[in-house]
Amino acid sequence: MTDSATAKGEQTRELILSTALRLFREQGYGKTTMRVIAAEAGVSVGNAYYYYSSKEHLMQAYYDHLQALHREAVGDILAREKTFAKRLGEVLHSWLEVSEPYHEFAGTFFKSAAEPKSPLSPFSEQSRPARDASVEVFRLVVEGSDLKLAADLKAELPELLWLMQMGIVLFWVHDDSDGLRRTKALIDRSVPLVDKLLRLTRIPGVRGVTNDIVALIRSIRP
Numbered sequence: 001m002t003d004s005a006t007a008k009g010e011q012t013r014e015l016i017l018s019t020a021l022r023l024f025r026e027q028g029y030g031k032t033t034m035r036v037i038a039a040e041a042g043v044s045v046g047n048a049y050y051y052y053s054s055k056e057h058l059m060q061a062y063y064d065h066l067q068a069l070h071r072e073a074v075g076d077i078l079a080r081e082k083t084f085a086k087r088l089g090e091v092l093h094s095w096l097e098v099s100e101p102y103h104e105f106a107g108t109f110f111k112s113a114a115e116p117k118s119p120l121s122p123f124s125e126q127s128r129p130a131r132d133a134s135v136e137v138f139r140l141v142v143e144g145s146d147l148k149l150a151a152d153l154k155a156e157l158p159e160l161l162w163l164m165q166m167g168i169v170l171f172w173v174h175d176d177s178d179g180l181r182r183t184k185a186l187i188d189r190s191v192p193l194v195d196k197l198l199r200l201t202r203i204p205g206v207r208g209v210t211n212d213i214v215a216l217i218r219s220i221r222p
Contacts, residue, residue, distance in 0.1 A: 063130035084145035
C-alpha cells in the first residue's frame with residue numbers, strides 16, 4: 001500500500017469516527033446505526049464496516065482516542081511536578097479537560113457501558129487496551145513522585161488509582177453543575193485524603209493492614 005493510500009485510509013477512518021461521535025451526541029448511541037454514520041460521513045456502508053466492524057468497535061476507538069489525548073496532556077505535568085498529590089490531582093483534572101467535549105454524549109451510552117457483559121464496559125476484554133493505557137498513566141504518576149510505599153502496595157496502586165478515576169467518571173457522567181464544579185470539587189477533596197492514607201501505610205502499625213488489603217485485591221482479581 002502506498003503512502004498516499006495509507007494517508008487516505010487514515011483520513012477516512014478518522015472521518016467515520018468523528019462523524020459517529022457527533023451523531024452519538026446528537027441522536028444518542030442506541031438510535032445511531034452504522035448505515036446512518038456511513039451516510040453522514042459520505043462513505044458506503046461497506047466502507048464503514050471495513051474500518052469499524054460495529055458501533056462497539058467505534059466506541060473502543062473513542063476510548064483509545066481519549067486515552068491518547070490524555071497521555072499527551074499529562075506529559076508536562078509529569079515532567080514538572082514531583083509531589084504525589086499534585087501529580088494525581090492535575091492528571092485527574094486534565095482528564096476532565098480532554099473529556100469535556102464528550103460530556104453530554106457520555107450519558108447517551110452509559111447504560112450500555114454499565115452492563116457488566118457489554119464490550120463497552122471499561123472492565124471488558126475489548127476495553128483492555130484503553131484500560132491498560134490509563135493504568136500506565138497512573139503508574140507514571142506513582143513512579144515519578146515523592147511517595148514512598150511498600151513494594152507490594154506500589155505494584156497495585158496504579159490499578160487502584162484507575163478504579164478511583166472510574167468512580168470519578170461515574171460521578172462526572174451525572175454531574176450537571178456549572179463547569180463541572182462538583183466533579184472538580186470531588187477531585188480536589190479526595191486527592192489529599194488518598195495522599196494522607198498512602199503515607200500512613202509507612203507507619204509500622206499500619207503495615208499489617210496494608211498487607212491484608214493487597215492480599216484481598218489479589219485474591220479477587222480475575
